Amino acid sequence: MKQSLKGALLSGLVFPGLGQVALGAKKRGWWLILTAILSFVVIVVSAVQKALAVIEKLAAEGKPLDVQSIIEVAASASTTPGSVMFNLFFLILIFCWLFSIVDAYRIGGRMDR
DSSP states (O other): OOHHHHHHHIIIIIOTTHHHHHTTOHHHHHHHHHHHHHHHHHHHHHHHHHHHHHHHHHHHHTOOOOHHHHHHHHHHHTTSHHHHHHHHHHHHHHHHHHHHHHHHHHHHHHHHO
């Protein structure tokens, strides 16, 4: 298997930055891995906080936990400042993942020549 394909697959399918680490660009790879982990953590924490807020709001209003009432409360909660942070870190994660794939392919391409 070509190094370029190996690096791109590791970064794209397993975890961002793993292709760089496997191809020898360890410092860049670890920065990408740490960025991806931080983004994952912020996204998960934000999603859990939003879900807890929805459940608390429904419980406070005495509404049943059915799909329709959850959708209504979640739609009103999606415009909070926390959702801006969620969106920002989601974009950072996507950029990190795409950059990692392209960069690993580029590094591997140099090794293939």
